[in-house]
Amino acid sequence: MKHKILFLAADSLRSDRTAFDLEAREIQVEIERSAHRDRFELVTRWAAQPLDLLRELRRVEPTIVHVCGHGGSPAHASGGDGPEVASATDGTGEPEDGLYFQGKDGRSQLVPAAALAERSERPAAR
Numbered sequence: 001m002k003h004k005i006l007f008l009a010a011d012s013l014r015s016d017r018t019a020f021d022l023e024a025r026e027i028q029v030e031i032e033r034s035a036h037r038d039r040f041e042l043v044t045r046w047a048a049q050p051l052d053l054l055r056e057l058r059r060v061e062p063t064i065v066h067v068c069g070h071g072g073s074p075a076h077a078s079g080g081d082g083p084e085v086a087s088a089t090d091g092t093g094e095p096e097d098g099l100y101f102q103g104k105d106g107r108s109q110l111v112p113a114a115a116l117a118e119r120s121e122r123p124a125a126r
Helices: 017-033 050-060 113-121
Strands: 003-010 040-045 064-069 085-089 095-102 108-112
Touching (some): 003 017, 003 050, 017 040, 017 064, 050 108, 064 095, 095 113
Antiparallel strands (some): 095 108
């Protein structure tokens, strides 16, 4: 069985594309150095937006998902590196966990953890 590693670069206005390129390269180099290199395939997607994550999970059916980039809601932005596993509030004021991506309008957009969990529990559509 071949394991697919889905690498999503969640670009934002503050992202450094060179850092994303280097991160993807490091993963590819380690795969190639491995004695089990034939068991892995690196699939890269650049400038990923919120719906891309869900679409690519369905299409690629990866074993591993690696997300890199910047994110955060205006109220919860930390300014740190990497997409943030962040908390926002839903309509009731309760915290909502998930990953933030840059939306088409340039603002942070949450992909809720519940949507990710639901996607991972459903069988793949053929």
